Amino acid sequence: MDILGSLVVGLSSGGLYAAFGVLLVLMATLTRVINFSQVAVGVFGAYLSLRFIPLDLPTWVIILIAMVTAAAISALLGWIIATWLGESSTTARSAVTVATLLGLISLSFLVFGTRPQANPPLLVGPLFTFGDIAVTKVGVLMLALAVGIAAVSRLLLTKTSLGVRLRAIADRQTAAELLGINVKGLQLFVWAQTGAMSALFISIVGNAQAGSANSMIVLLIPAAAAALVGAFTNVWLAVAGGLLVGALQGVLTGFPSITLLTDWVPLTVIVLFLLWNQRKEVWDVAR
């Protein structure tokens, strides 16, 4: 039953990948950015909030500080992109987030040091066990959050007037602007929301998954794999993709002889998906 055990462990990481995958999909569809800084703003916000622990604030205030910080950084980044690259290609817009990823990693080494952070997970221990297999609280919560955010965002986008406006912008930005819709303001709202969610996720998983600034990259890759499974458009497939990556990694840890391969799982999922998705040659209309 070792395999089953490692599968469950893997799935618990998969919940985190799925949650970030959903954020990446929302960003890609609503702001036309593949956000390489998605994890980074969350990690940075969470680390900053740790500095407030000595003040004996309640946990929820600490998490709130993390979320507000991440939302602010994310919105600033969104503002830069919306102001100067409003009508540029997805590639050009996304390239800026690569630069901010570099900046955030370095800044966090500078401000918080290079040693692992004292970032305790919000929830510790198993939710339930059967036999010697433990299903952790964090894993279940992350999966619930991933599904919850996917569902809430679907509801928001289809049932509210805010959501309708967001979809209009995603469909045709210029046409939306000509109808008087506040494109920049709404996009900043999306940036701030996804930034805050990132910080929430990091605060929940703590240093188990995000011990150092390196996690800004390490977590991004499986999240991007999850989002790619959803072709950066489908939140539900992104959830499935995150779980798939997590499960594969988990199962592989059950075979210590090929442990090197686990690091290559997200990349393999990405590559296989791209190959499948690109059976036919596509010509971009604009180019």
Add this chain to the structure above:
Amino acid sequence: MSLADTTAATSSRQPDAGSPAPRRHGPWWFPWAVALGVTVLATGLAFALPDYWLLIATSVLVAMMSLLGLGIVTGTAGMIALCQLSFAAVGGWVMDLLMTQTALPELLGGAAFVVAMLVGATAASLLGLIVGLPALRLRGVNLAVVTLGVAAALDMTLQKVSFPDQWTNERVQRPFGIPGAEDLSGNRSYFLFVAGVVIIVALGVFYLQRSRWGAGWRMVAFSERGTASTGTSVTSAKLSAFMVSAFIGGIAGSLMVGQITTANYITFQTLNSLGLYVLSMAVGAHLIEMAFFGGILFVLIPEILKQFNIPLEWASIIYAVLGIQALTTKSSMGNDLRRMILAWQRKRGLNSIESTLVSLEPVGAPVPAASDNVLLEVKDLRVEFGAVVALSDVTMQLHEGEILGLIGPNGAGKSTFVDSLTGFLPHHTGSVTLDGVELDSLAPHKIARAGLRRTFQQDRVPSTMTVGAYARFVGGKEVDEDLIDEVLAFFGCPGTQAPLQMVDVGTRRLIEVAANIAAGPKLLLLDEPAAGLSHEEHVAFADRLRAVPERFGVSLLIIEHDLDLVRSVCSNLVVLNFGQVLATGRQEDVLANPEVLKAYMGETEMVS
């Protein structure tokens, strides 16, 4: 842009930029003179620099090598690649393996390092191939995701396996018996070795960028459709850029290992790859001298911080800020510099180069007559976008030697027709044959090679080349250079030396037409060639076009909604309306057809 453009710009400062100069590439000795100068300078530095600064200088050269490779992908070919140091790591790792775990050093002696370095670089470019293949068909962002994935995964793998020299605690032997890192005299010789390798690679990159490959990379960065239409495969252009970039990255990796004679995964970690990418965007590393400047920044900024006891992380933050600045202004230091030079040249009286089309003596050729040979046969062509039928059952013929006009109001399906003929809409039904060859299932670049070429409504001429480099690229491998000069002159275009950056958009479109004629296709599709031309240019252009089939053996299909040009060059017309052929036949008959007038102006009777 590269050094090639500077030299071209310099030579076109002569007053008569229009007359073709005897030199084709600027002075041939220019790059060699620069190389010689750098060699002398490097030799001088090797003896003059204090020990510590010599190490720094070596690091600058190695960083420059990484940027040089990266610049090809990010600058010249316009893609996001985030694993340049992974290529370096693979190159260095393989070299390390060969030098410490095999009998290669004993077999080859002093040359072993060079051989191992080349093998390592080849391994790196193979990794480039494997990484690039799935990613290149999609647009740039996916390449970014994949390369970041490679960087992160290789990072973790290297932490676990470490470099081969550490398995046996053995140092890598430097080339040609140069003593190892502890011996200071060795460092001077090693600096000279690195400088030599950098100069050779820089020369190689210089000539590659001016070759067909280099032109292909620039075309791809500017327009994928434009590239395919010249008969070059977009995938192979991107892949070659990626593999060359990885190869140079691999060499850089070997040089890094050789510098300290042992290797540590930290050197190659993802964060540094990100830094290199951002820096390459900030400086514009596709320019060789800017890659060198970037190398200086990459090493010197941390060094200066160290002198002032400022944490080294500030260096990456500085790169990030420079990178954001460059990305949001869509420019780079190198491009800004070039622009300043250009503005300075303008101030000195060198204005943008215009066509001399209007002042040419009219040829006076009559409207060419069609022969009996059917060149292009389109049968029952049908294109659907979802429920919308864009083209339904279009059937037409074009005869050898004629200029056929395809006209119709806006939205009639003219652009869809061109796209499906030239392979950009593979999902059409019906058949297209050119001179007996079925074109339907061919990719765009294969169709171009089969003798059907096209020009575009939008500007597809990249401003980063010279007129000659562009024309030679469009013309293909076997193009006759004299023919290029002849056709360019025939259309009153600037000479081959002129940089396209200084040519206005209207003239660029003339150059596009001329270059495609020089490529010698059987049939050339001109998509609204007269848009943007003045009335006088219009008349002169029509006069020249009429002579094209007879003089250059190229038949023409002109897609226009402007009837002026069509009237003066076409013997036969096909009219499209709502995706169907409304009328076809002799020009006078078609234009006199009341149905055609209705299509252009709407139904008169229905309102009045």
Add this chain to the structure above:
Amino acid sequence: MSLVLDDVTVRRGIGPVISNVSLEVEPGKITTLVGPNGAGKTSLLEAISGVVQAAGGTITMDGTDLRKLSRRRRSTAGLKHVEQGRMIFPSLTVRENLKLTARTQADFEEALALFPELEKRIDNATVLLSGGEQQMVVLARAFAAKPRYLLLDEMSLGLAPVVFLRLMPIIKQISETGVGVLLVEQFAHMALGVADDAVVVTSGRVSYQGEPQGLLSDEDLLKQAYLG
């Protein structure tokens, strides 16, 4: 009180596509702008709504200098630009498209009443509608915003004439509620049929300005404007 263009020049790339154009659109009236393809009609509308910036001249709407305002401000000030090519939001339903601009339920119902045939498609995604229905959605959507001025670009593009014919009286109806309409059309006859004023633009310049009847009755003048 009107939409006034004075001496407006628009550049695309290097050369001007619109040179020194002056015209006026009055509330409650339709000004039809006709001219051959490539005459610069679309660029002129884009300069008014702010998709591109005019290179010279002044554009005022009821006394407000539009050139100082962003696209969105021009739109919220009461100027609605219906671009060519049926700019529906494909993933939105007909209802959502209209609700996007309608401030009240009354505005929504009034807009829908323009095209009763849309009611049976009300909850379909607009991407699944026919071209004519999509054009109706786009027009109704602009009307639902209760604009003061409407810029309509090539409503006929890719539509069968009979469909376009259905739209013309609706445009007239909209203008009669007090909206100033600037109608750009290639299909001259139908568009001039509903016009109060006519402007012909060729090669970026005004070549005729005045009564639509004058243009309609002079077939040669019209032909000349189109076919050169």
